[in-house]
Amino acid sequence: MERKKPILSSLLSLIVPGLGQMYVGQLARGAVLLLAIALTSLLIHWRESNFLFIGIILAWLWGVWDAYSLARGRPMSLLPPFLIIGVIVYIIGWHVTDINLVGLVTDVADIKPLVSDLVQPAVLERDIETQEAEIIFESPCSDSPPDKGTPLEDEPYLIILDKTCGEVGETFTIEGGNFWPSSRGQIWWLNMAGEMKRRIRQEGEYLNFETDEEGRILPLTIVAPVPFGEARGKGPQRSRVQALLKREVGALHLSRTFFLVVDKMMETIFLALMATTVAILFAVPVSFLAARNLMGGNPITMGVYYLTRTVLNILRSIEPLIMAIVFVVWVGLGPFAGVLALAVHSVAALGKLYSEAVESIDPGPIEAITATGANRLQTIVYAVIPQIVPPYVAFTVYRWDVNVRMSTIIGFVGGGGIGYLLQQWIRLLMYEEAGAAVWAIAIVVWALDYTSAVIRERIV
């Protein structure tokens, strides 16, 4: 009998991992082993990384050996099988998260333009002066095509050298004069009303030109693009071809981007302020309902206490980002949705912090003030409020600080403020503008962080 036990338990462990351990009475040990091997096998199966089953087999065999020695009264360390399982888990983790250390090193150059734009935020700019001239092209040809234009005396002009009409894809040649000398310019394609336009491309690249020393545009060949508008394909359609030069003039001044960023930053700060204020209004009364020392003693008030706590915990566990998505759907894009999302989350967060401040009130002073013959109101004013106001103020300032940070993120999902702007600029690859927003966020967050730390230090 005594001889058989080790053999039987190791056999059992060979059939099902951990079974042998359970058989000799080590239920938890067996269960943990079984669970670990089963779950890891599932993981391997999910990733279809079958070579990792070698590890499972090793761990399994170790379990068999363990069951054998266990039955003979000498348990072994379970460290090796769990080490093997740990390695397997991390190998899978590496694959799942697409870790690419090589790319991290080799592609570092890709972020150079982005970083250089970010560190040169579009805060300052000069005024822009433009020069432009146009000529008309028709496609396809009608009976009376537009004229080729005439060179002017003092103003910039464009003329067409060969033909002023043709099919889409045919080429025509333009020439111009009286522009700024030795300057780069762009060619644009407009409909006749001028409300639709795009830059003309040639073989995928934008078509640019450079004027000579006398300000002439040397003959430039253009492949006729598709005309704009509804009339496309319905007979002859005229389009405008425009040569456009831009240059910066005057002194540096604060850019439009700067004012836009300031504008939206203020919106963010106020968004956080409104959300925090709304949260205070709700959280203060709620905090009394969620304080055990005030609500204890009577089953009804205890019930209210547990209910309040539960609601606060649930609300707090919902990320403000998700809350913002809900409110964007509800009240539409914009800062109001952000205010609501942050307010709801802050009520929960502040309610909990406030109620803990109430719970940590020292009953001694209350007793002392009561003993002087003070009435209830006086006791609250002299013994309770001095104890809770400092932590309340500290938590509130901290919350406002957190809310400013959160509202930049909430903007990404349409909750208003600077985050919304930042998100658009990033999508449009406007990194200089995005840089200005990033800097603004960093400065404001730092300043608020500092202020709130100072205030908290003073008060507590």
Place this chain on the structure above:
Amino acid sequence: MLQVEHLTKIYEDGTLALDKVSFEVPDGEFLVILGLSGAGKSTLLRCINRLIEPTAGRIIWDGTDITAASGEELRRIRRHIGFIFQEFNLVERSSVLTNVLSGRLGYVNPWQSIIRFPREEVKRAMGNLERVDIADLASKRADELSGGQRQRVGIARALMQEPRLMLADEPVASLDPVLAHSILRYLEQLNREDGITVLCSLHFLDLVRRYASHVVGLKDGRVVFQGRPDEITDQRFKEIYGQEAEQITVT
């Protein structure tokens, strides 16, 4: 005269803290309540001004039944009874002056007291701080003070009540022996000069012998001794403190 008659306190959890305690305190007495930790000293003192509700028995003070009073009447009684706590029970974040002024809450107009105290009350508070020799600390925050200074604030606060009876629950248990004497001397002075009746619980017998005019010994919620301090013989001492007890002296 304060009369305690068959005072019984049973806490919600069933603990019998006071068991038919009866004694009398003539006006002008310095009565010390002596007893081991858990004997019921704090419970007794707090029952007298109803910080704790007695379960049964009566407390009669100059003919008024304190145990029957409620609401406004109870507050009127309380404002004549000062209370000094072992842990001082100051509002830590408020100034010393505010702490002292709060002793006057039972007298001033409640609505006015929420905004600010009348000028003459501030003067009174400064006077009481001078009495306990800490007028220079008036504008400090209570949490900046040492233990001895705090207890003096506690005394000044109680003095604001113009008390005729002073209850002191182990007022010197958190202080070192030298400070203990200085605090008890203030109480002695109030007792002798102002004729305030003092009920004070203490731990150390030599302090009792030095300050008490009368002693009530408590053990497990029962009165086991009543008499003058010089009547506490070794035998009596062991009855109060248990057979293994030795006398410890405080210098």
